[in-house]
Structure formats: structure tokens, C-alpha cells
Amino acid sequence: MSSLGAKVQKVFEEPGCATNQAKQSRERKKGCNKQLAPGAAAGGCAFDGAKIALQPITDVAHLIHGPISCEGHSWDGRGAKSSGPLLYRTSFTTGMCEQDIIFGGEKHLYKAIKEVVEKYNPPAVFVYQTCIPAMIGDDIEAVCKAAALKLGKPIVPINVPGFVGSKNLGNKLAGEALLDYVIGTEEPTETTPYDINIIGEYNLSGELWQVKPLLDELGIRILACISGDAKYHEVARSHRARAAMMVCSKAMINVARKMEERYGIPFFEGSFYGIGDMSASLRNISQLLVDRGAPAELLGRTEAVIEREEARAWERIAPFKARLAGKRALLFTGGVKSWSVVAAMQEAGMVITGTSVKKSTPDDKERIKELVKDDAHMFNDLKPREMYKLLKDARADIMLSGGRTQFVALKAKMPWLDINQERHHAFAGYEGMVALIKEIDKALFNPIWEQVRRPAPWESDVTPEELCLHVA
């Protein structure tokens, strides 16, 4: 545990993280996890965070050491898509039982690793630590080391028992595990001046695939995406990229920063959400590559693609503007999306009446202020009851959020669109923006919302005609 404690402490001191750096040293030691209030609703644990960050690596066997609960509930829970291997969707766990807990689970774990390697022959096995084996003292790092020697394969311990902290901490610890055990362990067969890494992109609903064709057209190669649609060897060889784009700023900032430190790979933070952001990201990628020695003509070609794609997207969004202009939206989402989606929706003529900044950095917040001027309100962590009140009072036309807030929105009679992990529409890139606007249009104009907002006809002496169908 001491090494895990040290690792967690190091993550808290992450210099790339603006929040950490703004703190006094004593505060920083306490870490960025707010102590959870017992009895209050809380988000996922560190294990969950690590699992979602790494599970998109498609050819790895992800083996969860613990009782059934941890893997049972997280098996294939996210729509991270693969263009090839499907092993990552098969569920591997030691499924610890009473005997393991009494006598220790290390032997069981070793056998499980051996069986996974024998039966599936994956390029690597990721072994996830969970609360129970951590509590009884199973040393998964030692087991993985022994197994790697015996089986001649990378067996990577991901030491993230849920109790160490939040989901976000788990994201970062997952990144640390990649830095310690995977990145830089293999060499690519060839490199080009156009090689980049995309960090913090998980290819949910195949979003990366909406962006990739444009990079392909520009001749830019994704050496590794960490971790969407990634293969183990790509991640292992990712240290030879010329530049990197950091997508979800809070999740894997440590990976981007340390890769810059260790291998001199410059990175920028960007987003694929929103037309303006997508263009900015393409520009930044090209600029960084040119700075690192790629031919300067790349910049001109990038501008040409941007011009063409923007025009095409605008043209396809235009027909919706008449219907969406003036519609007011509330955003409950995290991190980058709190502002990148704002820009996107403004592009469709919508008004943002509020956005949550729970997972946003001060930088994110600045950007929001810039975008929405004084009109918008920023909200922090909200309890469902407060959220409900807010939705009722805000008199917005639609809410965009993750799956967990959907049901609160519904009770507040608010049309709702899922823009988080479990959604099924890809909203990235120029293509994704058109899709987002289409989905917003569908959500806003679904006839059930009239019904949701109306009381049962016998409960009101107002006729349906007199009832305001869309909140004015």
C-alpha cells in the first residue's frame, strides 16, 4: 500500500493539473478528492475510472482481480468501439470467493493470468486490483511480475482498489500504469514526421472514426490513441510520436505531461466537439507537427480541409437553425464538453442558460465565460433535488447531460439528450456536430414532451389548448 500511497500522492502533485497547482502545499497533500459524504450520492470509484480509461485498448485481456461485483457491473458498460480485436469485450475476473479471502487470492490470480494467456494468447494482460484483495494484502504487482517472467508476456498491474479515491483519480492511476509498464517498451517499425498521439479519447460510439478520415486525408498518422480503438503494441510504441493532442483534459493530463517530459512530445489540449473546436484542433495538430519538423505545406493543406469541411457542416446545420434559434439549453456535463459543446450549440442559434463546471478546470471556466458572456450560470456539484429545482426554475427547453441525470431531467419535465459515455450517437468532428443538432432537434420536437408537461387532463380545469405546450 505504501507504494500505492506514494503514487496517489504524486498524482495529486501533478504539475500539469491547474487545480492542483493552485493549491497550497498542505492542501495539495490532502489530494483533489473531496471526502465523500457518507449517505450522499457519489460517482464511480478509482477502479471504475481506471477500467474505463484502459478498457478501450482492444486486444488486451482485462483481468479483474476481485469478487464478482467489480467486473460484474462494469463488463462492457461503455460503447468504446473497436475496428479490430474484440477481446476487450470479453469479461475476465478471478471472481474471488470466501476461501480466497481467508487464504489469500494471489495463487488464484496467478492461475487466472496463466489461463487467460493459454486460452487467448493476448499481447498483454492488464490485471486490475480491487478493494477486497487490496485489503487482505494480495500483492498484485508481485504476482504480475512473477507471471510476466514465467509466461513471457507483459502482465501489467493496474493498482486501483476502489477505496483509494474517485473515478478521476482512477483515470490518472491508469495513466500512471501505462507510463510505468507500457509506453516506451517497444519500438515502432517505422516513424514519419506526421505521427501523433491522441490522449484521452476513448472512441465512444466510434467518435474517433469521424475524425480519422480528415487526419488520413492530411497524411497525419495516429501512432497511438490512448486509449480508444488502441492496440497494446501501439500504446507501447507511442513514445515515438512527434506531437500529441490531449482530449479529455482532466482524465489523462499526467500521461501527456510525462510523455512531454520523458520523450519531448509537445501536446496541446483540444476538443473534437464543435465546429470551431474541431478546426482549432486540426490547426494545432498541424502546427505542432510543423514545429517538430514536418514540411510547412501541411498548414496550407489543413486550412483547405477546414474551409471545405466547415462550409459543408454549416450548410447541413443551416436548415435546423430556423427550428432551434432561441431554444434554451442547460448543460450538465463534465470537463471540456462544458464549453466545447456550448460553442457548438451557439452555432445552431441556441442560447445556453447554464452549464455545470463540476469537472472543469479554471481554464475551462474561463472559456465558458468568454463564450456565454454574462447570460449563463455556472453550476457546481448538484444534488438531484437541487438539479430538479434548477431545471424547473430555469425554464429551459432542453437539457444535455449524462445518463445518470436523464431521469432527474425527466421528472422535471425537461427534454433531454445524452451527450455522455453511454450515448449511441457520435458527436465528434464536423459530422458529429451535424448529428448533435439533429438529435437536439429530435429531442426538442418529440411529441411526448407536450404530454410530459401536461397534468392528467382530469387534474386540471385548463383545457389542453390553454396549456402552454413549450415552456415560454
Add this chain to the structure above:
Amino acid sequence: MSQDAEKVIDHFELFRGPEYTEMFVNKKCMFENPVAAEELERVSEWTKSADYREKNFAREALTVNPAKACQPLGAVFAALGFERTLPFVHGSQGCVAYYRSHFSRHFKEPTSAVSSSMTEDAAVFGGLNNMIEGLANSYSLYKPKMIAVSTTCMAEVIGDDLNAFIKNAKEKESVPLDLDVPFAHTPAFVGSHVTGYDNALKGIIEHFWDGKAGTAPKLERQPNGKLNFIGGFDGYTVGNMREIKRLFDLMGVEYTILGDNSDVWDTPGDGQFRMYDGGTTLEDAANAIHASATISMQEFCTDKTLNLIEGKGQEVIAFNHPVGVEGTDRFLMEVSRLSGRPIPAAITKERGRLVDAIADSSAHIHGKKFAIYGDPDLTLGLAGFLLELGAEPVHILSTNGGNSWKEKAEALLAGSPFGKGCHVYPGKDLWHMRSLLFTEPVDFLIGNTYGKFLERDTKTPLIRIGFPIFDRHHHHRSPVWGYQGGLNVLVKILDRIFDHMDQTTNDVSKTDYSFDIIR
């Protein structure tokens, strides 16, 4: 391998073996003078074209794959809704065998009905003797409390007069004078099963209310504040009736169900054969005249019946098989108004749950295009529900729907922006639907079991809602009326949408990157 007595292969596998596939090819080539494969393909493709559609819709005489059944089927349905009632169909016995198997295949229950088994001599000399003998036999064999007589085409063509025949039979002591033997003329060459239901139900009610064919005084109506409820010809009658009774009981409404088939088609497997079970008692049927109003769930099934009832001074209200929030709202509010009973909080809560469920899933149904076919009332109810969900009906077809149905459907569609692109097809059949699905494709098709051929040909996923449903079991046990019923229909539609999503993403290593656990 060929069939082997030691290990006989059943039809699923048998003809897939090489010896059979080869044999079929040879047989075709050598003896069947086949057209070239390309020609076959060309014609097959042509049947999917707009050109073919035009010719298809120009059909005048030929009906191909009709989506309707005949009057006596509906008459048997109506008769079975009454206590210890034996449906007696005057005409040829083959027809009656059809009705019995048709219902049994749908409800997975034995269905009792008899015929007068008319043969050639009866067709020539009239069926009176068959009626006399038939009533006597069925009365002594099956001990019914009532025999409800209807007719097949055969009796209708020769013009047998049921009223006179039954009187004659009673005079000849074929059955006791006081046995209730209501009747209805139900020629299959007029209307469809919904007409037959209407005629038979009207016949039964008229019998009790208007002096039992001259053997008793006509009843005097003395309004008692109760409500009558008529379900109509309904493939979901088992689940629906129970749901309606539950709702009425929750509201504290005093009611009489006129025609309750929910027990006779859902008898328990406890070792006892119940030829009759449940049903409206004959006493209740007679007393129903005193009700303040009658509600019919299916207008096109109860046209004449409601006329009769209205003539007795009752208020009559007819719905078109309401499904979903607004349909159920209207239904319950009428029940509340007519009975003077408020809608209790428990039902308001059920309503909220349905609204909630629809909103939860709205994104998956919104904008999906549907084709619907079926009985006139059912198609109207389903179309209304689809509009409520934000789905877009594109083709609505009813073989037994006429012009008044068409007008109703068009008015319904005009009331919603989601009904804009929809066309209504009265009197058309499933071969017309085939052309529609090829030339103006939709995402999903709603219809009965016969829709599976359309699904096979056009690859339009079929959602089975309607009558008959032969190839899926027990659907009739779940209601489609009330808010709970709306929920069931919603789930049925969603299940198919998600099944389809799974089926189009489950090719290993090809499409299964979208084969997701969470939908």
C-alpha cells in the same frame, strides 16, 4: 446423407443435405423447363419496382393475401363471450372447423363451436332439417345455457330464414321452448369478421331486450346508472378485459361487460376440461338495457349494436381501439363522466409511469417510419399511439376498412406533424402492402402473423400486433388497453427496434463493434 430409419431427420434439416439439393437442381433443370436464373432475378426485381406497384394497384378482381376474416368468425367470437353459450353456425361444417382452429391457434385454447353440417341435399332443399337436428343434438350433447346461431355463406346463399327455422325447431321440440337461441345472419360475402361480431352481438342483445323472439314481453328500460362495456373483436381480449375490469374496479364504476371472452380463452391447466368458462351472464345481458350508457372500444365492430342500444335511450360512446396516453385519457374521462366516478390517484400514477417510460425511450422511436395494417379500429389506435411517440406512420392499410375508416384515419394524421407523409389504404391487401414496402420503404412493419412473409420478402422488421398471432405464444394475455397496455405496446415496439439493432450488428468481427450491452 439420405434419410436413415435409425436416425430420421426432421424437416428443418432434411432437404439441406447435398443429395437433396442436388436432386432438386437436377429435377428443375431436366424436367421443369426453368427460366434462366437471370430472367428469374429480373422478374423478381421487377416486382419490387414502381412500375409493378402501379400494375399491382390496378388490380380489380384478384385479392392476394387479404388481411381480414369472415363474418361468422366474428359471430363465434361474440357468442363465446356469454355464459355457457354454444356458438352454432348454420351452414357447412368445414367453415366452423376453421373458426375453431383459427381461435385455438391464436389463444392456444380449445374453442367450442358447432355447425349444422349442411350437405348437398340441404343446399338443394334448404337447411331446416339440419337446424332441427343440429339444435337437438348440440343441446343434448353439450348442455348449453344458450345457443347463439349464426350462418355461413352456404345457408345465406339459399336464403335460409333463421328466425323461422329456430321457431320451427322449437315447435318440433328440438330444444326447450324457453332456451335462449339468439341468431344473426352473417354471410361471409359481406363485410368481415368485425361485421360478424357486430351482427351476432346485436342479435344476442336484441333477443334479451326485445322479447326473446316473441316468447316474452319486451323489457322496459329503467335506468340504473350502470355502464355497459363492449370490447369488440379483439385478439388481446384475455389481457384487455382483465385490465378494463381492474380499471373499472379502481374507479368504483358499476358495469356490465357485454361479451367477456377472457375466461373461456384462458382456462387453467388443472386437469378439468371447461367447455364453457366465465362470460357475461344471461341475466346481466338482459339487465344491461337499464344501464345509463354503453361504451364500445371498437367503433367498427359495434356499428349496428350501438344503434340498437342508442334506440333504447342509452348514451353510446365508441372509441377506435385506444392505445397510449391520450387514447386512454379520453377513454377514462368518458368513463368518469358517464359514471360520475372520479379517476383515482392510483390511475393518475399509472398514467405518469407510461408518460415517463415513453420519454425515457423517445429518442429510439422518434422519426422511425412505420407501416401498419390490420382491423380498422386497431390501425387507428396504433397510428394514434405512434404519433404520440413521435414515430412517423407512412402506410396504413386495412383490408376491411372502408371510406369512413379512411376519413377517420386521415383526420387523425392531419392532427400531427408526424402524420404528414402518411397514406391510408382502405380495402387493400398484403400484396399491395408488399409493393408499398418496396417502393416506399419504412423502418418497421406492424401487423399480424401473416406479416412475416412481408418481413421475409422486404426485410422490413415485423412487430407483431394484431389478430391472428399464430407464431408467437401468449401475446393475448397482456393488455394493450389502459396505461399498462400502452406500456406493453411500447415495450413490444422497442424490443423489436433493439432486436433489429442487435441483428444488424452481430456479425463477428464485421459489424459487432456496435453490438452493445447498453442500448
